[in-house]
Amino acid sequence: NAGVMQNPRHLVRRRGQEARLRCSPMKGHSHVYWYRQLPEEGLKFMVYLQKENIIDESGMPKERFSAEFPKEGPSILRIQQVVRGDSAAYFCASSPGTSEETQYFGPGTRLLVL
Amino acid sequence: DAKTTQPPSMDCAEGRAANLPCNHSTISGNEYVYWYRQIHSQGPQYIIHGLKNNETNEMASLIITEDRKSSTLILPHATLRDTAVYYCIVRGQYNFNKFYFGSGTKLNVKP
Numbered sequence: 001n002a003g004v005m006q007n008p009r010h011l012v013r014r015r016g017q018e019a020r021l022r023c024s025p026m027k028g029h030s031h032v033y034w035y036r037q038l039p040e041e042g043l044k045f046m047v048y049l050q051k052e053n054i055i056d057e058s059g060m061p062k063e064r065f066s067a068e069f070p071k072e073g074p075s076i077l078r079i080q081q082v083v084r085g086d087s088a089a090y091f092c093a094s095s096p097g098t099s100e101e102t103q104y105f106g107p108g109t110r111l112l113v114l
Numbered sequence: 115d116a117k118t119t120q121p122p123s124m125d126c127a128e129g130r131a132a133n134l135p136c137n138h139s140t141i142s143g144n145e146y147v148y149w150y151r152q153i154h155s156q157g158p159q160y161i162i163h164g165l166k167n168n169e170t171n172e173m174a175s176l177i178i179t180e181d182r183k184s185s186t187l188i189l190p191h192a193t194l195r196d197t198a199v200y201y202c203i204v205r206g207q208y209n210f211n212k213f214y215f216g217s218g219t220k221l222n223v224k225p
Contacts, residue, residue, distance in 0.1 A: 004157070035215075042201070042215035043158065056212070091157050093213075101205070102148070103213060105157035 002027065004094050004106035005074075012112045013082050021077040021109045025094030032075040033093040033103060034067060043091060049075060050097070082113045118202045123220040126196075132189040134219050136202030139183040146205045147178060148213065149187045151198040158201065158215075161187065192223045 005024040013019050025032050031050055035043040048056040049069035060067070064082075069075040079086055089110050093103035119137040126132040138147065146165050150158040162169055162176045164185075169176045175188040189196055199218040 033212075035213075042217055043213075045212045045214070048212065059212075089155060093158075102160055102163065104160060105150075107157045108155070110155075 004092055004104055006090075006092050006106040006109050008109060009107060010110045010112070012114065014114050015083055016081050019079040019082050019086070019111055019113075021079075021090050021092075021111070023075040023077070023092030023094075023106060025075070025092075026096075026104055028096060029094035029104075030097040031095045031101070032069050033095070034075075034077050035091045035093065037089040037091065037108075039088070046077075079111075082111075084113045087111055087113045117214070118204055118216050120200075120202055120216065120219045122217065123222065125222045125224060126189075126192045128194060128223055128225050129191055132192040132196065132221055132223070134187040134189075134200050134202075134221065135184065136187070137184045138202070138204050141182050141204055143182075147176065147182075147185050148203040148205060149174070149176065150201045150203065150213075150215075151196075152201070152218070153195075153198040161200075163205075192221075194223050194225065197221060197223045 007022050033048050034046040037043045046059040047067045052071050064080045066078045089108045091105050091108045093105045095101045095103045146163050148163040149161040152158045162174050164176045164178055178185045199220050201215050201218040203213050
């Protein structure tokens with residue numbers, strides 16, 4: 001039973017480019033969450049999605065960041081016009097969507113902006 | 115949402131029990147206590163969670179005080195591979211799908 005998958009594991013972008021991070025939830029999970037971890041800090045919630053719906057995006061920066069979870073395919077976290085401050089580890093988690101809601105995390109994507 | 119307080123670091127000898135405390139004095143009646151750990155910079159790993167009763171699984175035990183204001187995660191026989199940052203999280207009552215990660219406790223298991 002495969003866990004949460006994220007790709008790429010490492011991503012290097014120059015300032016001004018776009019970054020696309022992908023997350024495939026665990027089989028049978030319909031809820032996806034994105035978190036960001038800056039160096040030497042804890043994880044910070046960004047966005048919570050269900051299939052084709054953004055449920056809570058209160059942790060997303062107002063500009064340049066967007067997320068989607070289409071009916072088919074992985075969830076995508078998109079960062080436009082990246083800046084050096086976007087360099088971080090981005091983790092995706094999924095949960096089954098039952099009342100218990102334990103979240104299971106992927107290995108993360110390390111984004112480095114040059 | 116209840117906040118948690120954890121010591122920044124702890125040491126434990128290999129083979130001994132590691133007891134990691136967490137204070138959550140403002141926890142509400144229907145909020146769960148979750149524990150995760152992060153080894154190096156890997157993705158957080160779920161360990162255990164509970165509401166009121168003590169819980170045990172193959173990884174650890176969770177002891178929650180009767181007033182629910184604090185809890186202790188117990189790793190019964192710590193190994194070097196248990197060296198990690200351990201996060202105690204209270205699942206938000208009204209934003210129950212967000213997990214708030216604080217600074218955690220860095221557990222150093224020493225030979």
